[in-house]
Structures are given as C-alpha cells and as structure tokens.
Amino acid sequence: MKNEKITLSKNGEFSVGKLIEYFQTVLGVMLSPVKGQHNTYWLSARTVDGKRLEVVDGPKYYKLVFDEYGVEIVCNGMFNAYSMKSNIVQWIKEEVAARKVA
Numbered sequence: 098m099k100n101e102k103i104t105l106s107k108n109g110e111f112s113v114g115k116l117i118e119y120f121q122t123v124l125g126v127m128l129s130p131v132k133g134q135h136n137t138y139w140l141s142a143r144t145v146d147g148k149r150l151e152v153v154d155g156p157k158y159y160k161l162v163f164d165e166y167g168v169e170i171v172c173n174g175m176f177n178a179y180s181m182k183s184n185i186v187q188w189i190k191e192e193v194a195a196r197k198v199a
Contacts, residue, residue: 101170101178103185109165116163124188128161136163140181143188 105111113136120126125145128138140159143150152159159181160171168185170178 099172099175099178101182103167103170103182105167106165111165111167113163113165116168120161120163120168123192124185126188131160134162137161138163 105116117128117136117138121128125143126140127142127144127149129141131137131139138161139157140152140161141157142152158172158177162169162171170181170185172178172181
C-alpha cells in the first residue's frame with residue numbers, strides 16, 4: 098500500500114465533516130464509508146456536469162482518509178496514489194477557478 102497526502106491546512110483547522118461534504122457536493126465525488134474505519138471512504142466515482150465518471154481502477158481501490166489537515170489517499174502502487182492525488186488537486190483548482198469567475 099502506498100499513501101499520498103493532500104495537506105489543505107498546515108494547522109489542522111479543517112472540519113472533517115465539512116471537508117467530506119465539500120468533496121461530495123462541490124467536487125461531485127461519490128464516497129462509500131469503509132466499515133470500521135472512522136472518516137475513511139472508498140472513492141467510487143465522480144459526477145461532472147450530471148455525468149457519472151467511474152474510477153478506472155474499480156470502486157474499492159482508492160481509499161480516502163479525511164482528517165483536520167486534509168485527505169490521505171491509500172491504494173496499491175506509488176504511482177497510482179500520486180496520480181489520484183494530482184487528479185484531486187486539479188479538481189480543487191478547477192472549482193476554485195470557477196468560483197473566481199462567477
């Protein structure tokens with residue numbers, strides 16, 4: 098297993114509940130809770146412009162662990178975790194840019 102971390106707060110000031118809500122409602126990420134693991138979800142798909150985009154590697158491949166600092170991506174293979182980290186960072190940047198235009 099390889100982990101990649103997206104740090105969104107250096108001081109650990111994020112509300113985990115609001116961060117999960119942001120991923121689901123703003124980024125359109127479909128999350129399924131991991132049994133027995135607090136604040137941990139499987140990334141199963143993403144909805145963009147009303148279209149469901151499946152995660153290529155399967156619904157239980159990327160595990161997202163949320164905490165007050167950000168989100169950790171857990172999966173097999175270093176490149177896969179790094180690649181998903183890049184995707185999530187890009188999704189966040191796109192949403193921030195869209196809000197600036199609006």
